[in-house]
Amino acid sequence: MKVIVDQNKCVASGQCVLATPEVFDQREEDGIVVLLTENPPEHLADDVRQAAVLCPAQAIWMEEQEKNE
Amino acid sequence: MKRIVIVGASAAGLTAAETLRRRGYGADLTLIGADPRPPYDRPPLSKQILTGSWPAERIALRSPQELARLEADLRLGRSATALDVAGRRVRLSDGESIGFDGLLIATGVAPRRLPDSDLAGVHVLRTLDDALALRAALLAGSRVVVVGGGFLGTEVAAAARTMGLQVTVVEPEPVPVRRPFGDRIGALVADLHRHHGTRLRCGVPVHRLRDTGGRVTGVELSDGTTLPADVIVLAVGSAPATGWLTGSGLSLSNGVVCDALCQAAPGIYAAGDVASWHNPRFGTRMRLEHRMNATEQAMAASGNLLGDAVPFAPVPYFWTDQYDTRIQAYGIFPPGAEPRIVHGDPSNGHFVAAYGHDGVVAGVLGWNSPRETRTLRRLVVERTSWTAFTTAPTLSPATVN
Ligand SMILES: Cc1cc2nc3c(=O)[nH]c(=O)nc-3n(C[C@H](O)[C@H](O)[C@H](O)COP(=O)(O)OP(=O)(O)OC[C@H]3O[C@@H](n4cnc5c(N)ncnc54)[C@H](O)[C@@H]3O)c2cc1C
Ligand code: SF4
Numbered sequence: 001m002k003v004i005v006d007q008n009k010c011v012a013s014g015q016c017v018l019a020t021p022e023v024f025d026q027r028e029e030d031g032i033v034v035l036l037t038e039n040p041p042e043h044l045a046d047d048v049r050q051a052a053v054l055c056p057a058q059a060i061w062m063e064e065q066e067k068n069e
Numbered sequence: 070m071k072r073i074v075i076v077g078a079s080a081a082g083l084t085a086a087e088t089l090r091r092r093g094y095g096a097d098l099t100l101i102g103a104d105p106r107p108p109y110d111r112p113p114l115s116k117q118i119l120t121g122s123w124p125a126e127r128i129a130l131r132s133p134q135e136l137a138r139l140e141a142d143l144r145l146g147r148s149a150t151a152l153d154v155a156g157r158r159v160r161l162s163d164g165e166s167i168g169f170d171g172l173l174i175a176t177g178v179a180p181r182r183l184p185d186s187d188l189a190g191v192h193v194l195r196t197l198d199d200a201l202a203l204r205a206a207l208l209a210g211s212r213v214v215v216v217g218g219g220f221l222g223t224e225v226a227a228a229a230r231t232m233g234l235q236v237t238v239v240e241p242e243p244v245p246v247r248r249p250f251g252d253r254i255g256a257l258v259a260d261l262h263r264h265h266g267t268r269l270r271c272g273v274p275v276h277r278l279r280d281t282g283g284r285v286t287g288v289e290l291s292d293g294t295t296l297p298a299d300v301i302v303l304a305v306g307s308a309p310a311t312g313w314l315t316g317s318g319l320s321l322s323n324g325v326v327c328d329a330l331c332q333a334a335p336g337i338y339a340a341g342d343v344a345s346w347h348n349p350r351f352g353t354r355m356r357l358e359h360r361m362n363a364t365e366q367a368m369a370a371s372g373n374l375l376g377d378a379v380p381f382a383p384v385p386y387f388w389t390d391q392y393d394t395r396i397q398a399y400g401i402f403p404p405g406a407e408p409r410i411v412h413g414d415p416s417n418g419h420f421v422a423a424y425g426h427d428g429v430v431a432g433v434l435g436w437n438s439p440r441e442t443r444t445l446r447r448l449v450v451e452r453t454s455w456t457a458f459t460t461a462p463t464l465s466p467a468t469v470n
Contacts, residue, residue, distance in 0.1 A: 009127075011112070011388055011390070011395070012388075012395060012397075012439035013361070013386065013388060013397065013439075013443075014439060014440070014442075014443030015361070015386070017443060018443065018446075026439060026440050026443070028440065030395075030439065031395075031438075031439020031440050031443075053084070053087075053364065053368070054361070054364055054365065056112070056360045056361045056364070056386070056388075057110075057112075058110060058130060
């Protein structure tokens with residue numbers, strides 16, 4: 001799973017941080033999203049998906065990578 | 070369930086369709102939307118789309134591929150005109166009638182207008198077409214009067230002012246955004262606008278619009294003064310889009326009346342701006358016109374349509390952007406709720422206020438303080454005692470971050 005954020009679309013709502021603090025943070029000065037890791041571990045996939053769905057600015061995407069095995 | 074119909078193909082309707090599919094609903098899904106355009110996001114309409122800083126394509130909610138992946142029968146440019154609750158059918162504007170086992174109502178709201186306001190130069194703002202028409206008018210005009218100093222009106226005023234127009238906001242209350250957030254925040258929003266050169270005429274209702282040969286020329290206020298204008302924007306609130314449900318037997322009162330599960334009748338649910346439901350967290354009925362709620366309520370309602378039976382009990386979230394200022398709010402702000410600054414200082418443009426109601430913190434409002442506001446949301450979640458709170462000093466930076 002690869003996570004992509006668009007800082008220009010982000011409205012600093014912090015919903016992603018509430019959903020998955022392991023993956024998202026907000027900039028100190030204006031609260032715009034900061035991605036802590038582009039490739040979070042699989043066990044966080046559901047939480048990241050929840051963040052992407054809830055984001056009120058539609059600023060988060062996930063690229064699910066095909067598993068090799 | 071063999072056939073689910075969703076009426077309204079915007080934020081809430083689209084989220085409902087996606088939730089149903091994600092939750093494994095594999096049978097027929099029909100999504101009916103009056104707007105001929107594929108689903109798009111509304112908050113940027115009064116911000117980046119008006120000022121022209123974003124092209125219209127930027128606000129599409131999904132790509133054509135993503136919409137196709139829903140495997141839904143998507144009927145855009147078609148509206149529902151009637152609902153037969155007992156017969157389980159929805160009638161469409163083109164005469165067709167579609168049967169359902171489950172129905173989700175997500176028709177949102179429509180802007181209110183003033184009497185005799187059907188004149189050239191008078192605008193409302195709800196759809197992308199509205200926004201593009203208003204932008205063209207702002208580019209061509211020089212003086213705009215915004216009728217209504219709520220969130221929409223103040224955002225439009227800020228956008229028009231940023232574009233260099235001479236802008237006046239007319240509001241019958243003594244300050245803008247008073248109903249949602251009270252006098253103190255209203256006064257700060259008024260200062261913000263004055264600081265940017267936007268004029269405010271508060272405390273004076275509009276008497277009528279003036280026109281010459283069907284084109285608007287200005288606004289006459291009840292004190293007799295007339296504000297000349299090339300463009301008038303009506304931002305006087307909106308009404309739930311429930312006309313098509315009249316006579317259906319569903320209870321309609323400031324929206325589709327639902328229970329705590331967002332259910333209006335067996336197998337019939339509502340979500341988003343159109344839905345009035347009982348929020349058990351606050352023990353009160355509410356109807357929210359907030360972007361986040363459209364998503365959250367659509368997820369909850371469609372889950373309940375599939376049998377979750379989980380009451381929808383969110384902490385409401387709302388934001389507004391005006392000039393360089395972002396105001397964010399969690400919770401509820403009933404009339405009479407008492408605000409107290411708990412972080413920062415209004416005089417330096419960054420602060421968070423908590424609002425006490427019925428002995429607990431019911432809402433927090435942040436002004437250019439996104440991280441702190443998100444952190445202090447927990448005062449609402451935990452129903453922090455207001456009395457314990459008002460005797461304590463301002464929160465320490467450590468509590469806030
Ligand atoms: C200009 C503007 C700025 C905003 N800014 C903010 C903001 O900064 N922050 C915030 O929190 N919220 C904001 N909002 C509010 C937010 O956009 C709404 O809460 C959200 O769009 C609600 O989604 P919805 O799907 O419930 O309703 P809507 O988005 O209104 O969608 C309802 C859909 O139903 C369709 N429809 C209506 N009647 C019928 C019918 N009979 N048959 C078929 N289809 C029908 C309509 O065409 C529409 O597409 C803003 C709204 C506007 C208009
Ligand atoms: S949820 Fe979306 S808008 Fe909110 S901070 Fe995260 S990326 Fe930004």
